Amino acid sequence: MNDKNTNSRLGRGLAALIGDVPPIEATRVPSGDGIRRLPVEFIVASPNNPRRHFAPEELEDLTNSIREKGVMQPILVRPSAVDPDQYELVAGERRWRAAQRAGLHEVPVIIREVDDREALELAIIENVQRSDLNSLEESKGYDQLMQQFGYTQADLAQVIGKSRSHVANTLRLMKLPANVQQYVTDGALSAGHARALITATNPEALARRIIDGGLSVREAENLAQKQAQANDDVGHSTKAAKAAKDADTLALEKSLSDLLGLKVAIDHKERGGKIEIKYRTLEQLDDVCQRLQSR
Template identity: 60%
Template sequence: MSSVSDESGRRRLGRGLAALIGDASSEFEVVERVRGIRKVAIDLIKANPKNPRRLFKEEDLEELAGSIRQHGMIQPVVVRPAPNGGNGYELIAGERRWRAAQKAGRHEIPVIIQDVTDREAMEIAIIENVQRQDLNPLEEAMGYDQLIQEFEYTQNDLAAVIGKSRSHVANTLRLLKLPEPVKQYLNDGALTAGHARALIAAPDPAALAKRIVEEGLTVRSAETLAQATISEPHGRAKVAKPDKDADTRALEKRLSDALGLSVQIRHKPSGAGEVRLGYANLDQLDEIIRRLEA
């Protein structure tokens, strides 16, 4: 098994489909510039069961099928010989186009055949979908998790291969911890990744997600709501506390302005005390950790 840290492999796979079909300013140029495109009977091509993209909207497929009927299939799909000595080919990238071509009644479609390993096929499938923004956040997280579980990637490896930051990879993977009702909202497009990340540490993310969807809350409002439930997980009313002196309030404001975070200072009768930093999302937490480690 080749190491994912291999720099040439990273450059090749990190460019996604450009590594396979060359840079071009349009799909028409792609077809003209690629060598090795051939026509293959559509019934010889099978879907990849590990494709990170799971959801295909029927209306989108019908629209693409209409375009294929009128103009033909302009951009080829990428396939590899069927693994384990099977007949035909397995899709690496382009399942949406393959499905639409079937609806359009095409018997043959243009393909690029690549002889790649399971690992490379998975990388290319994820990269292509991420670059095209075809994956919903949960599908993206599941794709990353597959690479980690099956091919022993680290989060740093993934970040290098897909061209994203390590914090993006980490935050995306955290979505897998959410309960099923929240995941369904993500799949349906009712929640964005920003909404979902705000719910990860909440005591009842499903209830919060329902409220966010019903009230049409922004990501910022969702973060504020989630932070309030984290502070008071059982919804208890705040106990009245003596007002802080003016010096303490001024110091809190000074620190809050400097850090861009919520800051609370609490004094104890013994003269000791504590400083609490509140964060609205996981990106802010990463920033706190970065500053403390600097």
């Protein structure tokens, strides 16, 4: 995806598509400014909305607010591809749900013709800007854009308005076991905890220990590092003693270690060999990847 105009427009968020719309009350919808009223039953949820979890207490708070003051921001929809009388949500599903719970029959909407890619982009952008997505929903949304529409991590960073390292670290959460991902979705683990678990040798056991002990992110990172170190020690102890490395190999190891700021080991054989770079955090890994890609 290399369309710079599209990236620039969508990177500014919803205002780029629907304009800078001021807050309005549901009972006062100005005419002629693109805002319309639609019966709530004419609107259907999008199957591609990255947000799947709606906290009951937050939804109840919004319901009470809408019951008292109405829907203060219009909902963004697009015409349904399967039913001419229906409209599919692009952004604002929580407001739509709360409006139904509040007993509203109509809601203010802005109707726009957007394709599947733009609809998914906008849904992710709005939710990320409002901090409405949990980290797993955000990760799955990014992955969907990459798998379906050929985005790179650099494309996502530009469109979403986040750093490339944030995108890379968020995508790595999908490597966690399913039950650990569920802990994140349920709020039992934070995104910081989840990132610490990615490099853990036994993420499921460590996740339970974090939850049961109420551990902080820093404590979780320390435990993950200790697990990794313990496994390294076991691995080395089970191997036969290695022949001493020559001075040239040791000097090269030190040179690379100083350059990267990480421990580098070179295993040179008569025909080829391997270089091992050890890292402790995802930020260190991301830094190595960026150095390699910039060559």
